[in-house]
Amino acid sequence: MVSCKAVVAELSNFLDRTVDAELRRKIERHLRRCVRCSTLLDSARKVLIISGDDRTFEVPIGYSDRLHEYLAAKLAEPDHR
């Protein structure tokens, strides 16, 4: 049985599925019995889902327009290509 310390140290790798099969089985066994580690994993997984949601990190209104206006002006300058 792996310890809580070992499970937490591997939690990111576990989430990213980069732990080998044997260690994965051990961690899964630990998680079935340990409320704290399974709580941490569950919460970490949910934070990742929210972080990957486009609405979480929004850009200011008009950002895209300003970016492309700037680019259009630069691309229109005669020296560029």
Place this chain on the structure above:
Amino acid sequence: MTAGAQQETSLADSSQTGERDLIRRIRAGEKDLFHALLRPYERSMYSVIHSILPNPADIEEVAQEAAFKAYLHLDQLADEEKFKAWLLRIAVNEAQTRRRRDRPQLYDALEGDAAEESEGDFRPRQFADWRDWPSDSLDREELRTAVRDAVAKLPEKYRVVFVLADVESLSYEQIAAMLALSVANVKTRLHRARMKLQESLNPAFRPRMTDHLSLLKGMNPWSRARR
């Protein structure tokens, strides 16, 4: 490869043919097509620059400069399939240059630290219990705000890696190349960022009373865990 990067790979395959074609046509002189090439990644540029520079006006200025720089140096893009990573590397470089210019006291904030690689066992002292939030409730603005605030509070070197990996879904290898770090460093920083987020989110979501009492007594919440 991070969880997000795996998903992104399959999605990207379908659009890469069109992207390669765009790059070739821009290189051949159809410069206005650069707008179309950039559009899918302009959000990513903003997020990545925002992880280094806090001021919205600076972010936009640096995004504009980085985009134009990418256009000027498009001939130097060695692998047409990696435009996103290449563009974001330019954005990171431009943001770092701006930060060094404006805040030279923070010059080393993103630099690698050899000792860091062996210090991967960071454990949150307390963390959020989100088991009662079902998956279909995760689109609540309340949760997004809490995550956004927690990410903003991360130390910069962790925040940048977190954004590149978990918001922008870049691979460890791409992030390592972008920030001139080892892959081990990237993994360590990402792990710490994720754990620090858990620690930071706890107060926003009311720990269970039992955890709260143990913390008040100065107990480590892990001490009661099954070993």
